[in-house]
Amino acid sequence: MAFYRRVGEVPPKRHTQFRRPDGGLYSEELVGEEGFSSDSSLLYHRGLPSALVDARPWELPDQSLTPNTPLLPRHLKLHDLFPGEEHKAVDAVTGRRLVLGNPDVRISYAVSSLSSPYYRNAIGDECVFVERGTATLETSFGALEVGQGDFVVVPRGTTHRWVPTGEESLRTYVIESSAHIAPPKRYLSRYGQFLETAPYCERDLRAPAEPLLAEGADVEVYVRHRGPAGPAGTVHVVPEHPFDVVGWDGCLYPYAFDVADFEPITGRVHQPPPVHQVFEGAGFVICAFVPRKVDYHPLAVPVPYYHSNVDSDEVMFYVDGDYEARKGSGIGRGSVSLHPGGHTHGPQPGAVEGALGAERFDELAVMIDTFRPLELGEGATATDDGRYAWSWSMGRRP
Known part of the structure; x- marks a missing residue:
């Protein structure tokens, strides 16, 4: 963050003497990123932080x-992890x-x-x-x-x-x-x-x-x-x-x-996922799909088109509301869907027709797109519903 803040007591000049009431020196700690070459903050401790x-x-x-092999889209039911x-x-x-x-x-x-x-x-x-x-x-x-x-x-x-x-x-x-x-x-x-x-x-x-x-x-x-x-x-x-810091200032x-303070970007036709982005990291992005008015072209299709994320895996955490594109898949609050790169995905059968004419979506979801393949942790293997991959073919499977 390049947004400067100052909290508590700090000396007027950095890296100068800053003394306690008893005359001893506070310990100055620099917390910084990228080897003194990016955002940082200076904290002043009563003790020695090291x-x-x-x-x-x-x-x-x-x-x-x-590994996610064989390559499959998955539905993980996180609310089952802590019964x-x-x-x-x-x-x-x-x-x-x-x-x-x-x-x-x-x-x-x-x-x-x-x-x-x-x-x-x-x-x-x-x-x-x-x-x-x-x-x-x-x-x-x-x-x-x-x-x-x-x-x-x-x-x-x-x-x-x-x-x-x-x-x-x-x-x-x-x-x-x-x-x-x-x-x-x-x-x-x-x-x-x-x-x-x-x-x-x-x-x-x-x-x-x-x-x-x-x-x-x-x-x-x-x-x-x-x-x-x-x-x-x-x-x-x-x-x-x-937690002995008497004051700090900086941008980290x-x-x-x-x-709820994220202001959604909408348009006449369906907007691509980057308009929902909140944060970015090295090798991934974080997006939020919030309650919003949807596309207002007279022939608009409000739910996402089928898409193949050839460069990324897509993880969607369904927090609240009714997620139009996933109706009929079994996904609900507390679900996570994993759509891996290499698999084309999109609305469930019937969702496109069902969404036509919609003016607003009341849904809340957090999406993470990663640019390297995701593997499954024990929380995924414990809660995979085992059926989601076949939901586009009406449950038909080998």
Whole structure:
């Protein structure tokens, strides 16, 4: 983000002495991307951010992936992953179940009621979509109150914790990048300001507004990091609480964006998926299909045309409403469809005729297009309905 913020106390000049009330120096930490050559923020700690007193391995949830062979479109029923009261013993970090992944991105899902441990992803940025529930996201930059419909972007290396609030369990759809996640470049000026043609702007983004300044000693921080064969985990024990920042400023920080503030772009005929884009990462994009008026040409066909994404796999998470193009397929709230590159896909039989004359679609879905093939995590193999691939041929199969 090139949108500058300043929170709490910072000295008038960077990299100069900044003293505590007792005369000691605060510890200045630069958090930056691309080796001092991109966005960064300066944080001022009461303690030493590099201090450790212990470390031990953390065994991550199952991270194994299996190829999507034979090549098939799939329907995954994520709401089946946490049946009954399982969510009462789960937190939003250690309870994640891997659904899909490739070297660029991993998609997980969790239903949780417990506060997570303090956590830092040292591999890449995370974009967490809150499907249901509310939570406080506590971070070294301060706290964010988040809820249903929020995209929450957490930069790589940010220590944070998810604390569910309210009575409803927290449902989170987690997009873990191997690099960074940001607004699409085409939405921004050459200096980083959102353009008038962008479907959202700086006013729609929420970031921490004051320091958190928690107290504690010998605090455990769960760190996800690179390993010899993929993601690995370590628990660091730090002598002082990681939320000891008295102030910070810069252009790199966690923020939330409510999908209800995304202003859809429509036209006389059906618009291609890039008009729905919200964020981009290295090797993938994130889009949101929100309630909207649809095509107004007198002969318009409102649902998508059949298409073959020869360069990408398409993943659609159906959050709410009635998704016109998928009627009759069994897909509903909590479903994920995977349409892999190499398979032509589009509306279910009868959906085109059924949508003619529609003036509005009341649907909410989050789409991820990846530019390398996705493989199946254990969450996908556990919830694949086994029938979706044959839904265009009225259930006929070998």
